[in-house]
Amino acid sequence: MMPMRYPIRTCGLLLTCAVLAACGSQAPVDAPTPSAQTATSMNSESRQDFGATVVEIPKPEPKWDPYEDIATVDWTPMDLSSGKAWLSCDRDYEAKGDGEALVSLGFSSLWKQMQPCRDEGVVRIRYRGKISSDFTGLVQRVADMGDTLGIKSRILDIDSSGGQVEDAIRAGDAMAESGWMIWVREDAVCHSSCVLILAAGDMRMIAGPVGIHRMLRIGSKATSRAELNQELREIHEQLNLYLQRNGAATTIADLMMTVPNRSLRLLTAQELDLFGLAGRNAAEDDLDRIRLARKCGEAFVRRQDAFFRDYNLLCVTPGEEVAGMGECGRDLKQRYGFPDRNCPADGPLSEYD
Missing domain, CATH: 3.90.226.10 (2-enoyl-CoA Hydratase; Chain A, domain 1)
Known part of the structure; x- marks a missing residue:
């Protein structure tokens, strides 16, 4: 009876599987990590410096975000204690x-x-x-x-x-x-x-x-x-x-x-x-001018600018009471045609309308 012969490729495959099986039966061993002192001494003794010094980098503290949670209001029960x-x-x-x-x-x-x-x-x-x-x-x-x-x-x-x-x-x-x-x-x-x-x-x-x-x-x-x-x-x-x-x-x-x-x-x-x-807040004023020009027209914006110039000159004086400033502004608005017929809710000091 002729002896059974395996092709060369089959023998190689069987040998490879046997080796892998033997390796897989052993638990993996973690490679030791050199300490900072060991790594430094290795570099000093070696002719080539591979920059192997181990440095522990501290985690940066999270920076406070000024916009955090502004859009979402937390209605968790709370009292006013301050x-x-x-x-x-x-x-x-x-x-x-x-x-x-x-x-x-x-x-x-x-x-x-x-x-x-x-x-x-x-x-x-x-x-x-x-x-x-x-x-x-x-x-x-x-x-x-x-x-x-x-x-x-x-x-x-x-x-x-x-x-x-x-x-x-x-x-x-x-x-x-x-x-x-x-x-x-x-x-x-x-x-x-x-x-x-x-x-x-x-x-x-x-x-x-x-x-x-x-x-x-x-x-x-x-x-x-x-x-x-x-x-x-x-x-x-x-x-x-x-x-x-x-x-x-x-x-x-x-x-x-x-x-x-x-x-x-x-x-x-x-x-x-x-x-x-x-x-008037400068940032809000510029934003309002853009919005009002689109909604109420450039003439409306120019009239409002003229009102605020006179309001700051005539109504806002040192020592004046806040109530007096509001009343002065309310009366002054009439001279400039506010509230406006086409944009009644968008005039200056609309809080007093």
């Missing part, structure tokens, strides 16, 4: 006062309290306290509920000595996208980070004192001037970006750095105007 707030559907604080006390920021509670404002088309929030996360929640929720109820005119009647920088930037960015007029009444103040809230308003009427100083992080861990300077540089960078996107002068951020946190520098009426913190 200050006191009152809600009114009337602009006349001299005759009507500050309104009803606002305690809960829950959806159903705020919905009930803002219902009467639907007929007037305006909601005024009188806030006295610190700038904090619950203040941010207050302005976000009032604006969101205003959108739900069709209340387009929102007034923040603020009295604040400041608070946390990051919360002021979050609140300001939220307000910049939701159409707020800001008052600093003759019996109120706006100091420190409250100035950032002013920068975000569409229209600012200021009768009370506005002051600035260095803004330090609460709970700072700085132990030297160098560490403190690094923190201040980071804050300064955030302030610059914030002021730029809201149409205010970055000079304010530089000026803040020269005033110790325990001190205060009051801004004059001329400085408020020069730095873009009073009157």
